[in-house]
Amino acid sequence: MGGTSVRITKRFIDQAQPSAKPAFMWDSELRGFGLRIEPTGTKTFVLRYRLRHLGPTGPKRFFTIGRYGPLTVDQAREQARAVLGAVSMGQDPAAKLAKDKAEQTFSATVETFLTEHVRKKRKPATSADYESLLRSYAIPEFGRRKLTEVARGDVAKLHSKLSEKPYQANRLVAVIGSLYSFAEARGMVPEHFNPARRIEKFKEDRRERFLSMVELERLGAAIVEGETVGILWPVDGIKLMSKHAPKCENRVTLLTPEAAAALRLLIFTGARLREILDLRWDYVDVQRGLLLLPDSKTGRKTIVLNSAAQAVLTSLPHTSAFVIPGKTLDKPRSDLKKPWGLVSARAGLKGVRLHDLRHTFASVGAGSSLGLPIVGKLLGHSQPQTTARYAHLDADPLRRASELIGDQLATAMRGRRAAIPTGKPPSDSDV
Structure with a gap:
């Protein structure tokens, strides 16, 4: 690439005029340092060099230093010297710059x-x-x-x-x-480059809320009330005094049979919300009492139905491919926010989430000493440590262990007293 060789100074750059094509002016003192003048008048400092290992016949590399204006001549010349220094050490700054530009954000x-x-x-x-x-x-x-x-x-x-x-x-x-x-x-970063490694995690306080038998009784009564006579939804006290406030009979909400059934299935199976709402009749094996889910959070899953859950399924009509259909029969119900808000408020279950019904199912199983592996299988846990969070509820093994230790201690204490090492009879001070 040709061009004129001159001493590049501020005065020279200011006087240089653009032409119809890009023009190059090369510095007469620092070899390879130059100025590119665009037809638009933009003036940019550049540098050309050859890689040392390729010799004097090797191809030339071109490196853009920066525009004149933001950069002065002295600053650009200093950067050019730094780049040439890197080249003398066997580096290729132009290739590195191209690689950096190619790297994704x-x-x-x-x-x-x-x-x-x-x-x-x-x-x-x-x-x-x-x-x-x-x-x-x-x-x-x-x-x-x-x-x-x-x-x-x-x-x-x-x-x-x-x-x-x-x-x-x-x-x-x-x-x-x-x-x-x-x-x-994908080769976008070097091997083992991962800035998210070895960052100490925050301690997470897992929220475990289990319904007591009394709370379950209230919840069951609220669901029955909701699907039979309906539940009176609350109104703000001030609004209730307004002449436009709805009458009591207009504030009663009935639960649909499908919504009531979905809530009961969540309670009786310990299933996740979407496992029940997305449940198809094709997945229900009535004869063997199973729900054969082709996909779930942990992959293919089988839910064993107890008699209570089977009774709920038997009570539902087959009006759709979905057990709990939505507003249109060709789609499942999207959520249970309103039904759950209604019955949980009626049952006095403040702060209880739908997912806590799954925790309650697990807590009853663990507290009944069924064994954590069995409870984990029923819940569809893929990892034993997931079920281990309910270990403190499995009181029976602890009780058996405590009884065993206590029996041995009591037996030893009921036996003949061990001899006193000194050989003297025990006195009050020995007690």
């Missing part, structure tokens, strides 16, 4: 990760959770950075910001770690 990688990995290999709920965490917290923090520009300290700082939301903070670190594992497998 964190934000762009998130889109690739969600499209090519998460949505294809994770369940919809998990996929939505990943996307929400990345878009809400990670992208605002790291979105414009290159993948390798995010350090462990940056992820740790973001994790610390969410200290008031320990579960979300820990989950976010896990998702970022999964993203970098994906990037490593």
